[in-house]
Amino acid sequence: MSHDVFAQLGRVGLPAPVAELAAREWDAIVVGGGHNGLTAAAYLARAGHRVLVLEQRERLGGAATLERPFADQRFVVSPCAYLVGLLDPVVISELELERHGYHVTPADPNLWCPFDDGSSYAGFLDPARTTEYLRGQGFADAEIAGVSEVGDVFDRIRDLLRAPDDDLWQRPSANREEIEERLGGDPELISVVFEESIATMLDRYVTDQRLKDALACQGTIGTFAGPRDPGTAAIRLMHHQGNLGGLGSVWGYVRGGLGRASFAIAQSALDSGAVLATGVGVSAIVPGEGVELESGERIATPVVICNADPKRMLAMLEAGRAELPGDYRERLEGWDVCSPVMKLNVALNRFPHFPAAPEGLSPERAQVTITGGVDAAQAAVESARRGEPAIGFCELYFQSAYDRSVVPDGSEVMSVFCQYVPYALAEGDWNSRRDEIAAMAIDAIEARAPDIRDCITEIQVMGPPDIEERIGLSGGHIFQGQALPAQMWDRRLEARTPIEGLYLCGAATHPGGSVIALNGRIAANEVLTAAPAAA
Numbered sequence: 001m002s003h004d005v006f007a008q009l010g011r012v013g014l015p016a017p018v019a020e021l022a023a024r025e026w027d028a029i030v031v032g033g034g035h036n037g038l039t040a041a042a043y044l045a046r047a048g049h050r051v052l053v054l055e056q057r058e059r060l061g062g063a064a065t066l067e068r069p070f071a072d073q074r075f076v077v078s079p080c081a082y083l084v085g086l087l088d089p090v091v092i093s094e095l096e097l098e099r100h101g102y103h104v105t106p107a108d109p110n111l112w113c114p115f116d117d118g119s120s121y122a123g124f125l126d127p128a129r130t131t132e133y134l135r136g137q138g139f140a141d142a143e144i145a146g147v148s149e150v151g152d153v154f155d156r157i158r159d160l161l162r163a164p165d166d167d168l169w170q171r172p173s174a175n176r177e178e179i180e181e182r183l184g185g186d187p188e189l190i191s192v193v194f195e196e197s198i199a200t201m202l203d204r205y206v207t208d209q210r211l212k213d214a215l216a217c218q219g220t221i222g223t224f225a226g227p228r229d230p231g232t233a234a235i236r237l238m239h240h241q242g243n244l245g246g247l248g249s250v251w252g253y254v255r256g257g258l259g260r261a262s263f264a265i266a267q268s269a270l271d272s273g274a275v276l277a278t279g280v281g282v283s284a285i286v287p288g289e290g291v292e293l294e295s296g297e298r299i300a301t302p303v304v305i306c307n308a309d310p311k312r313m314l315a316m317l318e319a320g321r322a323e324l325p326g327d328y329r330e331r332l333e334g335w336d337v338c339s340p341v342m343k344l345n346v347a348l349n350r351f352p353h354f355p356a357a358p359e360g361l362s363p364e365r366a367q368v369t370i371t372g373g374v375d376a377a378q379a380a381v382e383s384a385r386r387g388e389p390a391i392g393f394c395e396l397y398f399q400s401a402y403d404r405s406v407v408p409d410g411s412e413v414m415s416v417f418c419q420y421v422p423y424a425l426a427e428g429d430w431n432s433r434r435d436e437i438a439a440m441a442i443d444a445i446e447a448r449a450p451d452i453r454d455c456i457t458e459i460q461v462m463g464p465p466d467i468e469e470r471i472g473l474s475g476g477h478i479f480q481g482q483a484l485p486a487q488m489w490d491r492r493l494e495a496r497t498p499i500e501g502l503y504l505c506g507a508a509t510h511p512g513g514s515v516i517a518l519n520g521r522i523a524a525n526e527v528l529t530a531a532p533a534a535a
Contacts, residue, residue, distance in 0.1 A: 034062025039520025387426025479513020
């Protein structure tokens with residue numbers, strides 16, 4: 001089979017019969033071919049270890065992959081992960097991802113949010129353009145300065161925590177005492193990292209409700225929490241830790257689709273000697289001995305690195321009759337994977353029209369936030385906690401505004417990230433209500449883009465149970481668990497587990513969720529520390 005991972009959209013199949021794979025000697029097996037598992041494999045292979053990646057699905061990439069979900073197979077869509085902003089430069093450099101086809105175009109404006117009154121917010125890559133735009137929309141200079149100060153706070157925290165000489169994201173997590181010391185004991189910075197709501201933080205710097213509404217939802221991405229809930233400032237912080245192309249905390253589109261980031265990592269792993277297999281499910285992990293496949297075969301290895309989420313890992317350990325320390329079992333059992341996220345992938349015949357967009361601005365080139373505001377978002381999460389979906393906000397992404405390779409001529413594509421929808425509905429279930437809940441999101445978009453329904457030719461809807469079933473993420477949680485302070489830093493799971501020979505490398509580990517890849521790098525380093533490179 002070809003070794004061009006992208007040409008196959010990650011469907012690399014079996015490199016050899018399972019019996020032949022089982023007969024080989026392996027220094028490590030990675031369970032799960034998401035981007036972090038592939039990263040761990042790439043680093044281990046570069047160090048001379050004999051590494052096998054086993055992915056249950058027919059394609060690599062996990063939530064960051066590429067599919068052709070529509071009748072017209074010329075559409076290429078990443079079903080769950082849409083933009084990149086946190087993929088670490090050290091991984092990009094060390095794994096030579098650009099040589100393997102990874103290229104990014106930053107979105108500019110990075111964020112655009114239309115309001116009820118016909119005005120709008122825009123944040124451009126150039127701060128001067130942002131100031132000019134906001135003045136043109138009638139915002140007072142003091143309010144514009146407040147928005148800038150909010151960004152400065154997050155910049156300060158990032159610069160302190162991610163210092164080049166000791167980047168706290170590139171190693172096993174520091175504890176709270178170390179982090180507070182790194183922050184110089186500054187009460188505000190400490191509060192943002194550990195306690196504060198995004199709404200409370202914004203209240204300190206801006207008074208115009210429209211600006212609060214535009215920015216607040218950035219503190220709830222992927223989180224079953226509203227903007228007034230404690231800890232949501234830390235969600236905004238997590239998404240502000242990147243440095244895309246030296247531009248700082250901005251987001252962009254991967255040429256060919258977000259899954260190409262995973263495929264570039266996979267190609268790097270292959271080129272370094274890792275062996276990648278798809279369509280091979282692992283049913284049990286036996287620490288110190290290896291894994292058992294769903295087909296019944298056993299493959300021996302002294303080291304297993306699990307890219308699956310903690311709930312799935314626990315199930316595989318139980319199937320392998322592994323003995324877990326009681327406190328570690330309790331952590332895995334209590335790990336919060338409650339997701340509020342629905343994903344829509346939409347084929348369009350044209351871009352929708354946003355009446356609030358002034359002349360000269362193309363909304364489709366931005367991440368577009370659709371929101372009824374802070375109070376509406378808070379009410380929506382409370383509704384979802386009762387089991388009833390309510391759309392507190394949507395974020396829209398139009399990859400084809402930058403990249404024509406993902407759509408047929410004359411078409412466009414839109415991906416939609418929606419909150420808040422519960423995994424379990426108080427009435428009915430997702431199979432009976434999926435279209436109804438999707439229509440709620442389209443209604444919310446229609447309030448800002450009245451012609452949206454005329455633009456849609458086909459739509460893929462994925463609620464939390466769909467994401468769980470199709471991608472293999474427990475609870476449908478895209479970050480393998482809440483990223484609020486109670487599950488971040490040293491409260492997030494570490495790569496090195498208390499079970500000999502077992503490591504974790506997925507998004508449930510430090511430094512957190514999103515396409516970061518440092519999780520896999522940290523796991524590989526922990527393995528290499530315990531077992532030096534093979535001769």
